[in-house]
Amino acid sequence: MDRALGLDTLQEALGTHPESERPLPTAEQLQELLGNTEARLFLNQQVLPDDLLRTAWYLHGVASADTAATDYTPARQRRAFAVSAHIFDLASLSDERPDADRLKFAFAAEVGYHRSEAEPNAMAVARRLDALIRTDVDLLDHWSTLAVQAGVALLGLEPARLHTRLSEWRRQLRRLAATIGVDDLTTTMFGPTFCVVEGVDSLMRFLTRGDRDELNRARERFIIAVTVPEGRGDHNARWVAAHLRFLSDEMDAGSVWTLLPPGIPNSARQAFTLTTPPVLTLWQPQRELLVNTSTEPDSEERKNAGSGQAGSALDPSVRRLVLSVPTSSGKTLLAQLLMVAHLATASTGVCYVTPLRSLGREVHRSLARRLRIMAREVAREEPDFGLPEELAMVLGTLGGNSPAITGVTEASVQPDVAIMTPERLALALREDASAVLDRFGLFVFDEAHLIGERSRGFLLESILALLHWRTRDTDHRIALLSAAMGNAGQLVSWLDVEGGARLLESQWRGPRRLHAIFSTDIDWTSRKVETVAARGAQAHLTRRLRYPTYGVVRLRPAEHQPLTVRTTEAIGETCFRTRADGISGRQAEPSQSTSFYRMLAHVVRYVAHAGPVLVIRSTRRDAMHMAEAVAENLPDREAARPLADLARARLGAEHPLVSVLAKGVAYHHAGLPVELQEAIEEGIRDDALQFLVATSTLTEGVNLPVRTVVLAAIPYEGQPPDQQLVGARLINAMGRAGRATRESEGWIILARAAAPSSTDFDLLEPDEIDLQVRSRLADEAALEAVAAFEDALRAGEDAIVAAQGALADFVSYLWFVLAAEEDLERVGEAADPAGAFAATLAYTQLDPNTRERFERVVLAISDAYVASAPERRRWWARAGTSIASARLLDDLAGEIVAAVLAVSDTEVSELADPLPAVSLLERVSVFQRLLQLSEAPRQRVQVDPAELIRRWMAGQSLPQIADALLVDIPDDSLRIELLVDTVRDFCEYYLSWTLGALLDQVNSRLAKANVPDERRLCPQLPVFVRHGVASAEAIDLLTSGLRSRELAYRISEAARSEKTGLDDMRPWLGRMGLAGWRQRFAATAADLLDLLEYCRTRGANVLRQLLSDGVVTVTVDLIQKSPTSEEEPYAAHGRSSGNNEESQDTGADSGAGDPAFVRPVPGDPRPAPLAVFLADSTMDAPVAGIPASLHAEIQAVLDTGLDIDCHLAGNQLTLRLVKEIPE
């Protein structure tokens, strides 16, 4: 429910008025007018009553008034801005109105949104009206709206785009001044417009670069625009200028230049303002984070808000932070602010933890862009399992530091941020907890509500508890983020350390929401009767009655009473069987009726007029069928063709996903290859796809905003609780509706296959209880496990081995704590397992009696630990499994050691290779025995694990493996799905984990027994099993951001055939360039971006150097002018691009050479290569190419929108920052 349109808000905005003949609408009438307008928008009817517009301008007038001259309260003015913005936003939608009117409405809406703290909606309005911002017409032909255009464009806060426009407008205005014969236009009738454009330019310079002289210049320009006598007749320009004058102050106050604490260097601010997406002003929750996170309204901190760092959550004294803010409120940016501020002021790194791998990748990409400007790096992705040395060994980078801690990367560049899953962090902690704490000073846990998740919840809790416990007396900081924590206050209490914990809780979000319920309505007055030849039990039911069935949507904008709309035509049939009289014995006949989901598909297709649609279904089958129903009768969609091609290549032409993708429809679930899942997510984000049908697993964490979310997940019996669409899942699913900065409204449609009820809308309000984050140790199953543990103790049995479920995880946690204590030489009574228990969330949530029972469990674990052999007990902690499984693995390791020792000397060299290693393990029946451990995933299909691993590491495609191993499953879709499940559960997860633990123990024992080094069992095997390749080159690519395993395999094979070693991979690939990658490896657009990032010269810092020194010189690849050459003219020619970082300098003779500019090569598919063109040449052909190793760096420079002056001298390209644009 959108509270901005609640009656109280409307009443306060409207104020009270005497009776009159032409009154304003009352609050109730205004709400109804708005509700009706919203409902018409749902139906794609853009009609706005004059009364609504008249009221909007009234409210705009009230809101804009000089507060010193009226008795309007700031609260009323703020609400008046909010309500008027909403109306103007709706008014600007209508393309039947003149452009000039729509621009005015847009600007008024943007101002209202900005001044009522709904900035993302202002940005959305600007994006929608983008086509009306013109630079392709003569100035005098549109100067009546130019100031409004400039205002609209400014408030869109897209600096690069605005910069291009301002450059052109300013050039035109200078030409006009020259025509008139004046130095500038200020004191002419064009003065207000001229001053607005100049002021906008200055304000944008301030926002992007923090130059306060420019801010003051902007303020002066806006005041002159309002007051210059010669311009009094330019009413609109003066109106725009007046608002921008106020907004300059507000944007200053909300900018990173003002809000980030003074001790943070400017490069940290530029990391936000000069990278993509640019962050020029912060939103309300972010401002709260930086100014004051106290929830006490009268606290000293709140009173001190704005005075430097007082109350800022960035203050190092805030050691624990819980951020509970909705989706679309800039939660990701909150995390980035924390991380960047930490890196800028502390000497330690940041560990960002998310249980969701695809979220981790997304955060990696966005954060890497920001950090680059600070000359900082994000560590490469490491597998969740497999011990840390393995990856380093594969890549030959094992050095002094543990790679799990440093992140494995080029020796010269130390990564500052590591992005990990909880499993990865747990592994690193088990390996060396002290090293983790030495390396990282800030731990950020995203999606923290997943503590309550059944399968992985306690792992997350135990990591947090361990870190919390170990850092009670240190400066380490821990931050929890979530959009769905009903008891955030309790989590703050849990993590509080001497009052150093803070809570930031906000309900703020940008796009408003419209709720709707879809149901069907049978037309009982109209039917068709058929006679059927019935048999069997229904032989007496010889009549079939077909009733047309309509779709009904009940809409509820704000607190308005629901409005009902009905489809104009039937969207299906509902059938019944009766006896011959057509009345008696009536029975529903679902098999002949139109399925509910097929009728829903009509509505799904309909609402796509407003933007992309996400449909949530309960099962994978449901998702696939829904996607097929939506795709019916849709034409092919050109933008989706690359995705369909990718799916065809990865899944085979017959897979059902291919045909729906071609029409812009996708389905998405865990049974699809990860590469394809991510491509589909990207397809929705960039509008290549219009429809996405997914299971509820997608809605957690992934940044996937859409215009409309359709909740069509019908619960089924036996559905796992973690998959039901309630609580946090419901919040997260609904949170996808409305793309912040792209649209100001999102729609949520709940599909109900039941009779309409007045309480239907309540289903869109999650129960408070479902939003409580509860420890898994506090649930019924854990208490039963405690009882069983106690029984086992009483019976004198081995309770440690008998522990089940979350209690087994708890035992592992305590065991690990005891091992870590032992590392610090604290054993027996010197150890503090009770303290580690007290650090859990469970401890704060259990009642005293249960807590005492757990304390007895802790004692029992301690006793068992002390009673175990020291060497073995410490390894059990390291294994990461339950203690029972660790013991079995330990025993199994002994058998493998014996098998390794039995290998003849002539064959021993093969042990280091993955395939012979698999064969040896197979001989000891390792795989079968691993599958019997309690941690083993459920097998949905029987597959020989060794055979699967061989094919997987050999780089075979999923269809190839599926065809070979799942030959008995005829359904193409199901075959692939089962294989993807199996590969994910076993290769990527379980086997790489347990093999990692096992081989670590095997090789340790061999080393301790002084067995020669050559007799070791392939230590890299777990990494190869995880990634499905068997070469260091492919692993290097995959852990450096390349998403496609098959592409990594192809490239590594090519590298090997050309004898290119790991060290030469980057220059070798870089020389091929984008064209070469397309041609040789059939790389997709996403692959190309990944490869550009892979080839990027680490630590090149082109943008950093440009900003700090004002100039930078790079070496480019001159194009060999050979008329006979058919090679791409802008591809690198290998003459100079090898080590570009060495050729960078500060440009002592910069400025020499020919004026030039850099841009993507026109006509090339995206991402196009960047090339250098001569400015004064009439030839539209590039003279040099930007090497692939510098592509990302130079693109980052172009993305800033800064004025850059380029000169090319030989193969040296000099880029220089310029203050003023050239004439």
Next chain:
Amino acid sequence: MVLPFVHTLFGDRQRPNPEEHARGWVAEFIWFRIAAEMHVHPERVLRSLEGPSFHATEPGGDGLAIWQRTNDAVLTFCLWEIKNHVGISALSDTVSRAYQQLDTRATEYLAKFTAVQAVARVDPEVDEVYARLVDLWVDNSDRSGAGVAVATHAQLAPSRCFSTMHNHFPGRTGPGQLEGIVVAIADFVTFTRDVRERVWTAL
């Protein structure tokens, strides 16, 4: 040198703006001169006058006059809609259209001036009126007035005009709350063309 200024109002000989625009601008300018000349009046004194927009095609609200009543020193305002009438239709149709536009677009015009004045601040008394313009208007305060001016051919000038204005603005019953001006020029079309020609001679 003056081309850009002339261009925006009248176009040039090669690409003249529509005559309707030129007539509209001339009508507004005439009203502006008349209003300025009437700055001293036995019952009120003109404190501020917002002239016509440079962009004559913008409908609704063309002029704003802020007065100070002499009897009680209270500041009032009158919002003007200015039209020209040259066609064969009845002048009353033009006047009715003016009433309607004034009614629907008044809050827009006034709100914009409120925003401008919040920055332009001149003197506290005038600022107070600007700040409250929309409230005074929608509440039919006796401090708010509506005015319609029409420029036309002398032969089309009616003997009675604005007789139904009170029906369109029923709440404004106080003295000076409704005003109307008819500007009769012998041949308004020719006059406008003459103005335009004289301006073009400066090119």
